[in-house]
Amino acid sequence: MNAPRTISYPTYLVLEQLLSLQRPQSTPEHPDELLFIVVHQASELWFKVILHEFDQLIDRLRAFDAQGALTVMQRINTLVELVSHELSALDTLPPQRFMQFRGYLGTSSGSQSAQFRAIEATSGLRDPHFMAALKEHGPLPPPVARALERPTLQALFLALLEHEQVTLEALYTEPGHGLLQMLAESLLEYEQGFARWRFLHVQLVERIIGPDTGGTGGTLGAKYLQKTISQRFFPELWAVRARLYGR
């Protein structure tokens, strides 16, 4: 199928609009604000792709296609690494320079990222505390509501095991479950990769605003973020290790 002749690099990528969407608020414009905006916008674009890949992953898991699910997980894990690396661009932002334009951000806070919350909810963060925090700012954003309509990734993976008549223990005690074991490990790799993002982000936050400064989202800042690092998406996958080998 031929592409229409009118499609070119700038029109295909809608570059004019894309490049007009970085709008520093500081006056006169602070030279570091563009970087700050772009790292956030780029992260949101990658979050969008990750959520899109989750749709593929959930389709594959529902179809009991372990190979297909593993292929998607490998991509998701690469994207999570990539979005973590992007944070390092802001390690070049010294605290005094951030303070020069922080006031212009108003009440903006990463905690208002609907896509980040949708990734968490899809992955399995649904405990009552998490749900209450989500509802504090009014109705659930559509991507979060959509994520909550579906089973968690852990539930989908356990359903796949049930379909294959393999127990979680068997993955780690019996030969012959290579593919399912690789899939389980790729889910844990995702969990670790996501926790690495959290860790790198909290380090960035401490480096720029210090460990004891509250966030614009009304949290205790780094102290709140530290606590989120221990949250688990796949408690069953961690627990099986303790059950089998924790003595």
Ligand code: HEM
């Ligand atoms: C100068 C750099 C940054 C600082 C000082 C900073 C600061 C903070 C703070 C203090 C919080 C806690 C919530 C609050 O009370 O505001 C937070 C949360 C968050 N930030 Fe950042 N941040 C930075 C860069 C980024 C970047 C580049 C992203 C990429 C999208 C990001 C995404 C988020 C998200 C998703 C949360 C919610 C995390 C959660 O609730 O687990 N932040 N940030």
